Amino acid sequence: MDEVEPRGPEDAPVRVVSLLPSATEIVCALGAERTLVGISHECDHPETIRGLPVLTRSRVSASGTSLAIDTAVRAVVRDALSIYTVDEAQLAALSPEVIVTQDLCEVCAVSLDDVRSAVARLAHRDAVRIVSLTPTCLDDILADVETVAAALHLHAQGHALRRALAARLDAIAQRAATAPTRPRVVSVEWLEPIMLGGLWMPELIAHAGGVAAGARAAQPAPTVTPEDLARLDPEVVLIKPCGFTLERTLEERGLIARAIQASVSPRARVYVTDGNAYFNRPGPRIVESLEILAACVHPELFDDLARKHAAVIHPLDAPR
Structure with missing residues (x-):
């Protein structure tokens, strides 16, 4: 078992807002669920986070058919609007120190530009760190575990979780290679x-x-x-x-x-x-x-x- 790094004053638990479901799961897998003070409307796992304040909503209804949803998304983008909105008043009230978001897909989650705009209007904006994830491959997904861990001052936990996930992926690949x-x-x-x-x-x-x-x-x-x-x-x-x-x-x-x-x-x-x-x-x-x-x-x-x-x-x- 990896030795956990000693925690000093600079390593005290931070106030985290996660606007990305995968990032919320990473935070919780690191054993840092207590640091979460806000989430996105799409964050739903683990179930214990569902009572946290929700800071985003979608302009597109998810209740239509696949074609209707695709058409609505394209219309919003065509009108140069963001698909998602951020509750800036609630964000300010929560006073986060770290906000985790993404810069991969503006259809999938709130965009990095929208988060930056919201943070720019916060009174304590200079004290907020934005962590943006852009995974395109499996190595990126594993690296993001350590990126989030570093923002939470949990370097050892991040390294251990990354190794554990990689080992499980490799074990399945080795079994599949025998097919x-x-x-x-x-x-x-x-x-x-x-x-x-x-x-x-x-x-x-x-x-x-x-x-x-x-x-x-x-x-x-x-x-x-x-x-x-x-x-x-x-x-x-x-x-x-x-x-x-x-x-x-x-x-x-x-x-x-x-x-x-x-x-x-x-x-x-x-x-x-x-x-x-x-x-x-x-x-x-x-x-x-x-x-x-x-x-x-x-x-x-x-x-x-x-x-x-x-x-x-x-x-x-x-x-x-």
């Missing part, structure tokens, strides 16, 4: 239009013993047509739209059948899983994301993980 086949895998990031999982998803697929089809590691999610999907000829399709739970995704079962299942071979194995809790949240649960993926790519090899995550793995039969 006799490497099926072509497509991960679906959005349903209409169809977007494929980019960034760290191709790496996760490789770790799970598959070959990523249609997307490149560390690159944004590409948009494809049903005809493109047919040409990719995937053997495994993992459907996990960004921000959608498994149950929310299954509400669009008809669209999935028409646009995705009808475009791939009837022999392809198609699964729906929880894109909100896993996969699209680059934090500690990226390991559980890999476990779910491995269970779908090689169910015969990872039957233990298939049982562990049975509640969030939903196989779809070929449409008739």
Whole structure:
């Protein structure tokens, strides 16, 4: 076990606002949940943080269809508006010393520019440190653990957590390497239009013993047509739209059948899983994301993980 660094006055617990679900999970995994004084409207794990003040909201309703949500998002962006707003009055009242945000996707969470603007209007702005995360690959996700830990003066804990997560990822990759086949895998990031999982998803697929089809590691999610999907000829399709739970995704079962299942071979194995809790949240649960993926790519090899995550793995039969 790593020795915990001594804590001096400069290492006293800080007041942290996390405007990113993955960062909130990192803070809690470091054992520093007590430092959180505010969160975003999307932060929901662990359950013990749900009573904290919520500092953001979305201008786009998440209750519509995939196409309706995409259309609304594009309209907001076209009008040069931010998709998310920050409650500046509440932010000022909470007097945070550290604010964790992101600079990767303005659709996924409040933007760095919006956070900077809000902080610039705080009376104690010079005492606020903004920590912005921009993960595009698995190494970045692991590095962000130490970045957040350093901001909280928890260097040893950050190093230990990073090593533990990396070891679990490597253990699954080593098991997957023994598989006799490497099926072509497509991960679906959005349903209409169809977007494929980019960034760290191709790496996760490789770790799970598959070959990523249609997307490149560390690159944004590409948009494809049903005809493109047919040409990719995937053997495994993992459907996990960004921000959608498994149950929310299954509400669009008809669209999935028409646009995705009808475009791939009837022999392809198609699964729906929880894109909100896993996969699209680059934090500690990226390991559980890999476990779910491995269970779908090689169910015969990872039957233990298939049982562990049975509640969030939903196989779809070929449409008739």
